Amino acid sequence: MSDPASRPDARGRDGSGGGGGGVGPVGASAGHAPVMLAETLEALGLGTREAQGHGAHGGPLVYLDCTAGLGGHASAVAALLPAGSVVVLVDLDAGNLARAAERVRAAAGGVGGAGGQGSAGCESPVSVRAVHANFAEAPHVMAGLGLRADLVLADLGFASTQVDDAGRGLSFRQDGPLDMRLDRSRGPTAAALIAGAEAGELERWLREYGEERHARRIAGAIVAARAQGPIETTGQLAGIVRGVVPRGAEPIDPATRTFQALRIAVNDELGSLDVFLEAVSRGHAGGAWLARGARVAVVAFHSLEDRPVKRAFGGLVERGLAEAVGGQPARPSEGEVAGNPRARSAKLRAVRVVG
Template identity: 35%
Template sequence: MSQELHRSVLLREAVDALVTDPGGFYIDGTFGRGGHSAAILQRLNESGHLLGVDKDPQAIDYAHERFANEKRFAIWHGSFADMDEAAAERAGQVTGILLDLGVSSPQLDQAERGFSFMQDGPLDMRMDTSRGISAAEWVNTEAEAELARVFKEYGEERFARRMAAAIVRRRAEKPFERTLDLAEVVKAANPAWEKGKHPATRVFQAIRIHVNGELEDLQQALEKSVQLLAPGGRLVVISFHSLEDRMVKRFIRDKERGPQLPRGLPVMDSQIAKTLRSVGKAVKADTVEVDENLRSRSAVMRVAEKLG
């Protein structure tokens, strides 16, 4: 089964940082194919519990199959932005929250999911195929200026305007339906290919982020993690591109500093409401892991602890 081929990135490092109490309650906000969840459960005792969360209906089905007999585990279908709903009875008692922001290998490798510019499939890209608009719907109807904005902001694509114009010209003749069709148009519009990177990489990343509301969901999830975690609880986030990592880094820094008050106010540092402290430095995959799993090369893990 292809699901088994998915390798969880920074597996040992993430679980080591996350699990501080074997009898605690943990949330795996991005269940995927259960690699991190399985490792977390191995660290828990009989009193421990783990809640998995995932947008992808295939991941939910797989969780029911893989952990059918695991009483310490439950799965919830939805975005980690709404994990407070999933853990409503546990607010303030959550021992650790893990967010692995990468797209799972089955999503990338199944052509029919429409994430890949390397395999031909329907242009979909939705992680939750039960709701929202597909990549094809968005690409075929969005204004040229908005296409360019998304490509530039979410893909950090310097030829965003040129690519948006090429897409709009082509869709006037024939709407986009397939991944390779879109990839070829973007490829032709890219005048300066980066060595070792497909010329449509940034545009496909941008469309996926936009269609799935990934950055908005991440911001909500970070804010809610602070509300959910008990004092001493850990937040562990694994990012795979600079946009996500910058968001996580700034969030932890801001919560570590507390509210920024006007200079000169007679307030002691101990009186400022700080909610998180950073734990250690950012962690990256070592050369052994990168050699075994190329997708781990861009991963950055950050850890924070909830203050009392």
């Protein structure tokens, strides 16, 4: 997951670099275009046609969006699902989750309210359940709801609202508190991690999570700077990094990889991805959350994310527990990248669970 505001191809789950007021596909709104929407719908077996049939054991079709964001993908999916289906939304950001649930209920034919109930008391054709949780907890969420997912999506980007909010500390383009937590109700902030980490640990984060070749130099500069006083803002941290990394060596801001590394460390993003992929790797028979024949799609935005997805899905296919869906990986079209530069680095992989 690259730094959200560091370069033209930095990604946002529902963030559009293009904007504009035209009418986009279902699930898109001005300034909030879900990445690779058409390709995702195709990977989930929806395409441009309404889904047919039923889910596991003849029950309702169940769609699980593990990283709901602002509901861009989920609202498009909900509009294509048959009546009686269930949409389960999971996200770390409680505010975005509430907005996503409202948006998805509207797309599904309701106007908000819990349990898929419309404002006039009429039941929406699709039931929507919203759960505030990390996507690594999605299997437990489904077990708790007593549901098995037929369609699963994990978009590893994050919403443009998170990037644009200086108070979250995700971007070095605007000064704000050095927080970086996607869920501000849990875990230490980036400022707290920096304050307590040894130089060697800082270097490891920068090297492993940021793929930063100046990791040792930056870690040393951070340790030296914090000895003079706490590092509490994004501006402070960016200034420290820019002071020791030569600008112009790469086409990105010198602080790019440092912000990426710390954000990954703060949110344990790769650890969460590993837990999620391990649950997927157990297949239908290995857990109580995936239906037989379930389609699982993951949108990754850089190699640190894509490599474990490729490895996990490849292992499933080799063991005969899944079939690859479509070309691996699918990439955004030139037209999408032109309209939304944040989609440039996206890769979509999908499998159909058969065992």
